[in-house]
Amino acid sequence: MxxxxxxxxxxxxxxxxxxxxxxxxxxxxxxxxxxxxxxxxxxxxxxxxxxxxxxxxxxxxxxxxxxxxxxxxxxxxxxxxxxxxxxxxxxxxxxxxxxxxxxxxxxxxxxxxxxxxxxxxxxxxxxxxxxxxxxxxxxxxxxxxxxxxxxxxxxxxxxxxxxxxxxxxxxxxxxxxxxxxxxxxxxxxxxxxxxxxxxxxxxxxxxxxxxxxxxxxxxxxxxxxxxxxxGRMGRSMPAADLPTVLRESHESPQWQDVASRCLTCGNCTMVCPTCFCTSTEDVTDLTGDHAERWERWVSCFELDFSYQHGGSVRRSGESRYRQWLTHKLGTWHDQFGSSGCVGCGRCIAWCPAEIDITAEMAALAEGGTNDRS
Ligand code: SF4
Ligand code: SF4
Incomplete structure (x- = not known):
């Protein structure tokens, strides 16, 4: 063989x-x-x-x-x-x-x-x-x-x-x-x-x-x-140039729309098989004889994620969702040569607010607010 x-x-x-x-x-x-x-x-x-x-x-x-x-x-x-x-x-x-x-x-x-x-x-x-x-x-x-x-x-x-x-x-x-x-x-x-x-x-x-x-x-x-x-996929990502759509959607009303539903819980980033962000923590014991460095997953939906010298850069849920989607489907191409999404659907199933990345992207590609009626 x-x-x-x-x-x-x-x-x-x-x-x-x-x-x-x-x-x-x-x-x-x-x-x-x-x-x-x-x-x-x-x-x-x-x-x-x-x-x-x-x-x-x-x-x-x-x-x-x-x-x-x-x-x-x-x-x-x-x-x-x-x-x-x-x-x-x-x-x-x-x-x-x-x-x-x-x-x-x-x-x-x-x-x-x-x-x-x-x-x-x-x-x-x-x-x-x-x-x-x-x-x-x-x-x-x-x-x-x-x-x-x-x-x-x-x-x-x-x-x-x-x-x-x-x-x-x-x-x-x-x-x-x-x-x-x-x-x-x-x-x-x-x-x-x-x-x-x-x-x-x-x-x-x-x-x-x-x-x-x-x-x-x-x-x-x-x-x-x-x-x-x-032929039996549950849904599909819009067949648009997603990096360009996202680059041109910075001021879209869709970000406010999704922020009105998003809990900024970070579930989507925790279940995503490609989200990789971490924070580093140093821990010492009380005697000072032993120190450890630990790394743990963090989410771009956390307020602390963009904390810089006295404040967070992305204070609103709107800016944090925009950051996540724009990186995942847009600037990831520039950084790593591919999309950051593989279509596994985990972030859709495990979002407590039922937010669907394909529907949000479709709404942005159409240039308007997502009509979920
Ligand atoms: S899982 Fe849903 S509600 Fe939670 S941060 Fe992600 S999009 Fe928002
Ligand atoms: S569908 Fe895409 S963004 Fe959502 S969890 Fe899977 S790889 Fe991540």
Missing amino acids: KPGDTMVIDRAGLDRLVEVLHEAEYRVIGPQERDGAIVLDDLASGAQLPAGWSVDTEPGRYRLRRRDDAAVFAHSAGPGSWKQFLHPPHRKVWEMGPDLNEQRAEDSAQRFAFIGVRGCDLAAIAILGRVLGGGTYSDTGYTGRRAGLFVVAVNCTEPGGVCFCVSMGTGPGVSKGYDLALTETIDDAGHRFLVDIGSETGADVLAHLTTRPAETTDVTTARTAVDTAA
């Missing part, structure tokens, strides 16, 4: 894949059903995958739904993203004792294996790589964790109501950036996964499983399911 080959494994083969990755000393992370959502966490075995669950999503709403089959990847993005492992919400950067030479950088040598990474989230991992791993001063914690990563991607066949990956060019199929890519099929021929091999490491791992070469019907069935999913 080699990169480019296409094989088939059955449901037991998927469980064996989790075992093999454990044997290779990866920390295996995958989707699981917990607390009314599909979350991402450590997988002790394939039995923990969310068999028989789908999700229904719409603005401000996310609900699990039971399926009448045992599909394990038939759900769209949940509240968590792979960002929480590659770029953790709260992490110690270094610590120091009385001897100033005793500084220790954080350990980023942990090797992750992610199972079930969709096209939108694979694109988000690539974006984080350019943001945190690029430039003159890269984040060595991120690059260390990314370097050891093994990716089992999933070609999505069950888009959710808030998904719009097709209009962002990131899904529902995956094309690169994975070691193995699975497409799940359940029909009269059984429960199986088409496996596209994307790397030598992926081929080596797959060699430990019972596989068979894919037949034409396996490939046709799987590819057709992904093509069909592309």
Whole structure:
């Protein structure tokens, strides 16, 4: 087996894949059903995958739904993203004792294996790589964790109501950036996964499983399911030149309109797989013998985010929402060479005010206030 080959494994083969990755000393992370959502966490075995669950999503709403089959990847993005492992919400950067030479950088040598990474989230991992791993001063914690990563991607066949990956060019199929890519099929021929091999490491791992070469019907069935999913997106981003629209919308009444609904809670930035902003805090103990530096996620919706010498630059919700959207869909292109949005829909489902980034952008592109009547 080699990169480019296409094989088939059955449901037991998927469980064996989790075992093999454990044997290779990866920390295996995958989707699981917990607390009314599909979350991402450590997988002790394939039995923990969310068999028989789908999700229904719409603005401000996310609900699990039971399926009448045992599909394990038939759900769209949940509240968590792979960002929480590659770029953790709260992490110690270094610590120091009385001897100033005793500084220790954080350990980023942990090797992750992610199972079930969709096209939108694979694109988000690539974006984080350019943001945190690029430039003159890269984040060595991120690059260390990314370097050891093994990716089992999933070609999505069950888009959710808030998904719009097709209009962002990131899904529902995956094309690169994975070691193995699975497409799940359940029909009269059984429960199986088409496996596209994307790397030598992926081929080596797959060699430990019972596989068979894919037949034409396996490939046709799987590819057709992904093509069909592309036609079932819940929504789409307007096909306009978004950076130009945003550049010309600085004084749009739409910002006041959205600010009248936005709670500035920051949920949208916390669930977004590409929002990367952090703050740094130094902590000492009472004796003065020990100090630590911690990094934690922050949101551009926080008042403190733009605090400078005595005041915040963006005091209104209007200015903070404008900052978020303009960076995400506009100036991100200038900084990092792509959009900052991959169309996962998380910010729509998890916004308590039901604010929809595609609807706000459509209103701006039309040059007027969003009519939600
Ligand atoms: S857009 Fe929604 S999720 Fe984001 S800050 Fe406003 S209310 Fe919160
Ligand atoms: S802006 Fe919203 S839809 Fe786009 S990547 Fe972030 S959470 Fe997903």
